[in-house]
Structure formats: C-alpha cells, structure tokens
Amino acid sequence: MTFRTRFAPSPTGPLHLGHAYSAIIAHDMARANGGKFLLRMEDTDLQRSKPEYDAQIIDDLTWLGLTWDGPILRQSTQIDSYTPAIDKLAAADLLYPCSCSRKDIQAAQSAPQEDALPAVYPGTCKTRSMSTRQTGDALRLHLDRALDTFGPDLPNFIETGPSHEGTHPIRRSVATEQIGDIVLFRKSDAIVAYFLASALDDHSQAITHVVRGEDLFGFTPIQVLLLTLLGLPTPLYHHHTLIRDEAGKRLAKRDDARALSKFRAEGYTPADIREMVGLDG
Numbered sequence: 001m002t003f004r005t006r007f008a009p010s011p012t013g014p015l016h017l018g019h020a021y022s023a024i025i026a027h028d029m030a031r032a033n034g035g036k037f038l039l040r041m042e043d044t045d046l047q048r049s050k051p052e053y054d055a056q057i058i059d060d061l062t063w064l065g066l067t068w069d070g071p072i073l074r075q076s077t078q079i080d081s082y083t084p085a086i087d088k089l090a091a092a093d094l095l096y097p098c099s100c101s102r103k104d105i106q107a108a109q110s111a112p113q114e115d116a117l118p119a120v121y122p123g124t125c126k127t128r129s130m131s132t133r134q135t136g137d138a139l140r141l142h143l144d145r146a147l148d149t150f151g152p153d154l155p156n157f158i159e160t161g162p163s164h165e166g167t168h169p170i171r172r173s174v175a176t177e178q179i180g181d182i183v184l185f186r187k188s189d190a191i192v193a194y195f196l197a198s199a200l201d202d203h204s205q206a207i208t209h210v211v212r213g214e215d216l217f218g219f220t221p222i223q224v225l226l227l228t229l230l231g232l233p234t235p236l237y238h239h240h241t242l243i244r245d246e247a248g249k250r251l252a253k254r255d256d257a258r259a260l261s262k263f264r265a266e267g268y269t270p271a272d273i274r275e276m277v278g279l280d281g
C-alpha cells in the first residue's frame, strides 16, 4: 500500500507557523515513505473562503519547498460529488431536516461548550421526517439511528500520532454526549458540512494516512462513523502535537503576527521556519 497523505487547509486566512508545521510533517512523512503528498483546499465555506488566501497558501507552501502530487483538489469545484453520500444517508433514514438557527440552538443549550466540536444539538427538529423538508432546511444526522445500525460493536479507528497512539473504539456514550446530531448539509449555502466533505475526499483522494493537528482529533470519531455508514474504508490517523505561542496558546489563523508571510517579509528562510517549529533539515 503506497503511503498517501494530504494537507487540507481551509483558505479562510493566511497560513501561520502551525500550518507550516502541519504541512511539513505530512509532506516529509510522505517523502520518507516513498509515498504521495496531496493538497486539498477545503473551501466549502463560501462566505469565508477567499481566492487570495488560496493563492497565498500555494505561494507559501512553494516557498517552504514543499511539492505536492497531482492537481490541487478544490472542494468548491465538486460540490455535486457529495450529493450521493447525502442521498445514501437519507435513503437509510439517517437524516432529518432542521430549520433551527444558530441562535435557536445556542438558546437551547444550558451551558456554552468550549471545545472545538460544535455544541451538541438539543434535538428540537429530531422528530421531523425527510418528507417535511423545506427549501432552506439543514440536514442533520440522526445519531441514535446511525449508531443502532452497528449493533453492539461500533467502529474503531487506528491512531499513530504521539499523544493518542493505538486503537480507539468509538463509544456510544461519547458519541451521544460529544457529537450528537451534527449538521451534514448546511442551509446557508446548501453545501455539505466540513466533517462529511473532508472524510469523503480522504476517500476520493485514496488517503491512507490522515496527518493533521491534534486539535482535530475529536473530529475523528464522527468522520469514521460517517465513512463506515457509507460503506467506505477508513484511513489511519496521525494527529501531531500543536505549535503554541510563548503563553502556551494555540496559534490561530487570525493570529496575523504569526502569519508565514510576515516571517517571509522579514527575511526568514524556509530553513529558519523549520528550525522555529522544531523540524530541522
């Protein structure tokens, strides 16, 4: 099996050191394994994705000396490719339409969630069937019914990264308390949600190893569930540790002070960047 991994930035902001670290790790793992490194622009957020960020990402990665195999996959150019997955989940009676706004959902939460995962949906529209779907409704996964399809044994996934190495069985209680009925199809722009598009493209790009930051580890059970529900194989996952600032805070994309372009403008070299993120060579 040829090792195939990817870097999958969302072009909603400039690349910062944390992205550079992630891209270099994935790239170097692919090259060290005689494998392939693919580039995917996760630009399904039509409001926040910008062509100038897309162009800047390519420029920054090229400047870093990274090369990728094959054409860049831009999710916005193949929205229709996600429809069969939605249709399949709907045909299996695993989706329901939802007209709640973000505000409705927040109002129904007892406490705000601090975690990176979206807040668990309180279930206001859960009893609706697909036959009541209106234009403009979102579509949610009916998690209970989805979990029931597996019987007592939920899928596992294999993690090779340093902090969570091993086999991870998905637990029903964790899925219900931390994942819940996630949106798979957004009403704002009629596009499938990140979890689904990203997992489907890991499959369409034949990714064998998903290499990405530890902040996304919590998304893995959802993606594994979705792929398995769709009858698709799951890749191996490798979540690397994150680059933090002096105060221990994770670098965010809007943290412009750390944008790679700033370092470039100040005369840093790609070797300096590798050294700064602790990857010499």
Ligand code: GLU
Pocket: 007, 008, 009, 010, 042, 198, 211, 212, 216
């Ligand atoms: N597009 C996601 C991001 O920029 C990464 C998704 C992934 O690597 O699975 O945070």
